[in-house]
Amino acid sequence: MILDIDSIETFYGETQALFGLSLNVEEGEVVGLLGPNGAGKTTTLRSILGLTPASIGRIEFDGVDITHEATHKITRAGVSWVPDDRRIFPTLTVERNLSIAAKKTRFREWNMGEMFEIFSPLEYLLHRECENLSGGEMQMTAIARALLGSPGLVLFDEPSQGLAPKIVQDVMQTITRLKQEGIAVLVVEQNALSALEVCDRVYVMDMGRIVHHGPARTLLEDDAKRISLLGI
Numbered sequence: 001m002i003l004d005i006d007s008i009e010t011f012y013g014e015t016q017a018l019f020g021l022s023l024n025v026e027e028g029e030v031v032g033l034l035g036p037n038g039a040g041k042t043t044t045l046r047s048i049l050g051l052t053p054a055s056i057g058r059i060e061f062d063g064v065d066i067t068h069e070a071t072h073k074i075t076r077a078g079v080s081w082v083p084d085d086r087r088i089f090p091t092l093t094v095e096r097n098l099s100i101a102a103k104k105t106r107f108r109e110w111n112m113g114e115m116f117e118i119f120s121p122l123e124y125l126l127h128r129e130c131e132n133l134s135g136g137e138m139q140m141t142a143i144a145r146a147l148l149g150s151p152g153l154v155l156f157d158e159p160s161q162g163l164a165p166k167i168v169q170d171v172m173q174t175i176t177r178l179k180q181e182g183i184a185v186l187v188v189e190q191n192a193l194s195a196l197e198v199c200d201r202v203y204v205m206d207m208g209r210i211v212h213h214g215p216a217r218t219l220l221e222d223d224a225k226r227i228s229l230l231g232i
Contacts, residue, residue, distance in 0.1 A: 006059075009055055
């Protein structure tokens with residue numbers, strides 16, 4: 001098991017956001033984290049990364065307790081993040097954004113040539129400042145940056161947000177490729193149908209708690225349950 005979260009509780013000041021949340025991800029598995037806005041999905045990712053540390057409970061990555069580790073140590077251990085707002089450096093070029101993210105971990109190492117294979121436009125955007133990119137180009141850069149960190153686990157936060165359907169399709173294909181390469185993925189996604197198509201398992205959250213867990217295919221095929229849990 002690459003990620004094991006056991007009964008964490010996370011707070012923003014005195015406001016509790018997560019209540020006894022537990023989930024896990026196996027190596028090479030794609031797991032979806034679904035639910036309405038404000039359910040606590042992004043907070044879960046932030047807790048894994050140490051950006052909003054859990055006050056109670058335990059988070060293990062690759063067999064090591066990272067609950068209270070600093071974020072830079074967690075990423076160096078092999079956790080990469082593709083945030084919903086991309087967070088690339090706007091005044092730096094694509095090439096510079098990618099080069100400063102490259103590092104080695106115990107996991108599979110990726111190179112720039114593979115980034116061009118996955119996202120062919122990147123090769124022609126290397127010398128462009130990121131503030132001049134489209135939303136889709138920024139997302140390509142953000143995903144490539146995550147992969148160049150040699151991750152064992154990639155956290156995707158709303159990867160299809162604001163993107164054209166073709167780019168969404170490319171992003172989902174990239175997630176499938178990561179699985180084929182043995183890299184685990186935990187994906188938060190409002191486009192639940194797209195997520196259910198690529199995920200092995202899903203957790204559904206509401207008000208900081210897990211309210212459903214099971215195979216993605218089962219939820220995709222069970223219209224009544226899917227409508228009840230996700231409204232779609």
